[in-house]
Amino acid sequence: xxxxDQATAIWPAxxxxxxxxxxxxxxxAGAVNGGVLLASMLRAVLDSSPHPDPIATSAHxxxxxxxxxxxxxxxxxxxxKVTATARATLIQDGRPVLESTxxxxxxxxPADAGxxxxxxxxxxxxPIEECHGIEDAAGPRPFSGFAKQVDVRLDPATSGWARGEPxxxxxxxxxxxxxxxxxxxxxxxxxxxxxxxxxxFGLAVVGWSPTVELTWYMRARPAPGVLRIATRSRLVSGGWxxxxxxxxxxxxxxxxxxxxxxLVGRGSASRGGDPPNPPIAASRRGVT
Amino acid sequence: xxxxDQATAIWPAxxxxxxxxxxxxxxxAGAVNGGVLLASMLRAVLDSSPHPDPIATSAHxxxxxxxxxxxxxxxxxxxxKVTATARATLIQDGRPVLESTxxxxxxxxPADAGxxxxxxxxxxxxPIEECHGIEDAAGPRPFSGFAKQVDVRLDPATSGWARGEPxxxxxxxxxxxxxxxxxxxxxxxxxxxxxxxxxxFGLAVVGWSPTVELTWYMRARPAPGVLRIATRSRLVSGGWxxxxxxxxxxxxxxxxxxxxxxLVGRGSASRGGDPPNPPIAASRRGVT
Numbered sequence: 001x002x003x004x005d006q007a008t009a010i011w012p013a014x015x016x017x018x019x020x021x022x023x024x025x026x027x028x029a030g031a032v033n034g035g036v037l038l039a040s041m042l043r044a045v046l047d048s049s050p051h052p053d054p055i056a057t058s059a060h061x062x063x064x065x066x067x068x069x070x071x072x073x074x075x076x077x078x079x080x081k082v083t084a085t086a087r088a089t090l091i092q093d094g095r096p097v098l099e100s101t102x103x104x105x106x107x108x109x110p111a112d113a114g115x116x117x118x119x120x121x122x123x124x125x126x127p128i129e130e131c132h133g134i135e136d137a138a139g140p141r142p143f144s145g146f147a148k149q150v151d152v153r154l155d156p157a158t159s160g161w162a163r164g165e166p167x168x169x170x171x172x173x174x175x176x177x178x179x180x181x182x183x184x185x186x187x188x189x190x191x192x193x194x195x196x197x198x199x200x201f202g203l204a205v206v207g208w209s210p211t212v213e214l215t216w217y218m219r220a221r222p223a224p225g226v227l228r229i230a231t232r233s234r235l236v237s238g239g240w241x242x243x244x245x246x247x248x249x250x251x252x253x254x255x256x257x258x259x260x261x262x263l264v265g266r267g268s269a270s271r272g273g274d275p276p277n278p279p280i281a282a283s284r285r286g287v288t
Numbered sequence: 289x290x291x292x293d294q295a296t297a298i299w300p301a302x303x304x305x306x307x308x309x310x311x312x313x314x315x316x317a318g319a320v321n322g323g324v325l326l327a328s329m330l331r332a333v334l335d336s337s338p339h340p341d342p343i344a345t346s347a348h349x350x351x352x353x354x355x356x357x358x359x360x361x362x363x364x365x366x367x368x369k370v371t372a373t374a375r376a377t378l379i380q381d382g383r384p385v386l387e388s389t390x391x392x393x394x395x396x397x398p399a400d401a402g403x404x405x406x407x408x409x410x411x412x413x414x415p416i417e418e419c420h421g422i423e424d425a426a427g428p429r430p431f432s433g434f435a436k437q438v439d440v441r442l443d444p445a446t447s448g449w450a451r452g453e454p455x456x457x458x459x460x461x462x463x464x465x466x467x468x469x470x471x472x473x474x475x476x477x478x479x480x481x482x483x484x485x486x487x488x489f490g491l492a493v494v495g496w497s498p499t500v501e502l503t504w505y506m507r508a509r510p511a512p513g514v515l516r517i518a519t520r521s522r523l524v525s526g527g528w529x530x531x532x533x534x535x536x537x538x539x540x541x542x543x544x545x546x547x548x549x550x551l552v553g554r555g556s557a558s559r560g561g562d563p564p565n566p567p568i569a570a571s572r573r574g575v576t
Contacts, residue, residue: 044312055528056501056549058346059391060364060373077349077384082551083500084350085387087375097553099373101348101387101550103500108526116552118458118524151398212371213344215503217530217549219523235507235533235542236406238396239570240343242505242545244532246522254523257530259547260393261344261505263370264404283549 002180003149008039008187010047016074020090025066026146031064033146034211035191037098037165041088042190043074050084052103054186059100065206066092077101103241104288106219109225123230123250125155128175132159150195151179168243170199170233179225184249192227192247193258199233199243202266207265209241216245216258226252239264290468291437296327296475298335304362306332308378309341312355314434319352321434322499323479327370327385329376330478332360332509338372339392342474344506346503347388354380366368367390393457413443416463422485435506438483439467447491456520458487458529465514472510472537480535481546488530488552495553497529497554504546513538 007023020040022032042054066069070092078085084107125131131153155173158164176192177184182190192217198209231245241264247256293313308328310320317493330342358380366373371393378386413419419441443461448454464480465472472480479503519533529552535544 005422054431056348057548058348058389058501058503060344060346060365062373064403077348079389087387099365099375099389101346101389103348105500105528108527116488116491116524116527118494120522129306174363200404203404205404213346213503213505215346215547217501217528217547219525219528232407233406234545236404239404239506240393240395240507242507244547257485257547259505259532259545 001178002178003037003193004180004188006045007036010040010043012047013071016048017071018047018074019071020072022065022067022070023151027067028207030066031085032067033191034059034061034065034098034192034214035131036160037065037090038190040188041072041090041098041100042102042157042187044074044085045088045102045104046186048074048076049104050079052108053105053107053221054102054218055083055105055107056103056215056217057100057190058213059098060213061211063095063100065090065093065096065097070097083178094201097197107218112246119162119254120253123173123228123246125173126229128153128226131155131174131258132162145260149179151177152195158202159223161204161206161268167202170184170236172196172202172229172231174201174229175226176229176247181267183224184227184255186218189222189247189256190216192229194260196229196231196245196263199231200236200241202250203236205265209262211260211266214258214260216256218256220248220249220253220255222255223251227255236264290470291468292324292470292476292479296331298331298360300335301359306335306337306362308358308360310353310358312356313437315355318354318518321350321479322347322353322357322386322502325353325378326388326478327475329378329386329388330390330475332362333374333376333390334394334474336364337374337392338367341393341395342390342506343371343393344391344396344503344505345388345478347500348501349386349388350383351383351497353378353385355379356386364551385400389474389566394431395506400481409444410542411461411516411534411538413461413516416441416514419451419462420441421522421525437467439465442485446490448495449492454492455490455498458490458524459489460484460517460519462488462517463514464517464535471512472515472543474506476502477510477535477544479535480517481526481544481555482494482548484517484519484533486550487519488524488529489526497550497553499548499550502546502548504544506544508537508541509538509541510542511539511541512560515543524552538565546568
């Protein structure tokens, strides 16, 4: 069993309640990565769902999740033939930490539903050997936490910020996989959609960029292998920025989409090209 | 007072409850447009919010809303200095019809927050005089319902479906305003983000395309005047499609973004180029 599967395990406690254990192997500075928490919550939702796939998950991040015991409460709002919708709340010390709503359904093969199919262009990436690991940007600290679990390799065209040469555009492209051998599924996609460095790093704003809201859609069950991810922002303004991500599988299919609203690096933000320290993707969740 | 403001009015009933009256002036085939319902719910949330702007609103559509009395229940999950988050549920006959979560905050002027600002390209549209009203696609029926309230003018490059000549790409571009004289605000943006014909019309799939989930972000307080909207899909597959929208104001600012997951035209779907009948945008919400 991988660290990721251990970190996202659930223990049923009856009446729609589950015990979970936010795992400090996915935490930095005391806050556990939100994607890992969402994966735990999806396990709880799918445990009692009449449909197999988490089609649409929306999540509002309320408080910093700590690596301590927590509970997930699942309440079903609708059980339909095509879709079902549940509210799932992550609770620590009696307070909601992460509020999500999940609509489940079945991802048919494209040949179903009359065969109507249309798809946009996948991201273009150089070979993985030419891409840069995010751990390279972590500076002199011991290689630990999120970057020890997740292998993200950035297209050099979007990793200039780590070398003090930000590209000047809010976008990232790269490869994603766990360092342990594990095929992607719905739970890993929940992690993947928010695994890249914040797009504002491309504008030389390196620091704490807490996510306020994130919604992601699962579009297909991913093929085994490395995932490709492209993110971009459309507007950075007034201290807020949006970030959207597309995740493509090894078979060349768009398997997940996300969009989040986040706050531009606060407190520790630097406007220089300094590499972030500690490693980045796990430092995105926090109290606002 | 405009029909839109009447249709989205709320009556406080104490303890976070509000009476609302879904309005058949915004209904077609018995279902009230979801954007109008979201606007009502945002009024209820902002009535007790510590912050002025609905930064992030996520909504899951559970059942078809009818033009009959309904209630909105607002429960606050967090009151923070920068953001606050509420759950708002629209209830009819004791059952949840629309489940939303709203994070409020303050949209600073771009000069705040260190002045960091970056924006993508606005949509390019021909002059409004050269665009086509959606009511032109409504066929021989009396001009009524949604299209009687809302003035949407489509770029001819994306309205070919109404002439039996679909463009073959899932995108729409056009202008949006109420037929009555009323400046845009947060409530009107909630309507605007889902006011265009479904993008799959561009693929010659004209019919009922129920939205399952929609999340929208408010990015700036809009200037008076006509709004410009661009929508697109990235993947139509297996009976599902995503649709994202950008709304730009008359001052050339990106004021709202949305993304939704919807089901490809069902039941009444036609694969020909037949114009939809009844008018389209109001027929998007339904039971799944």
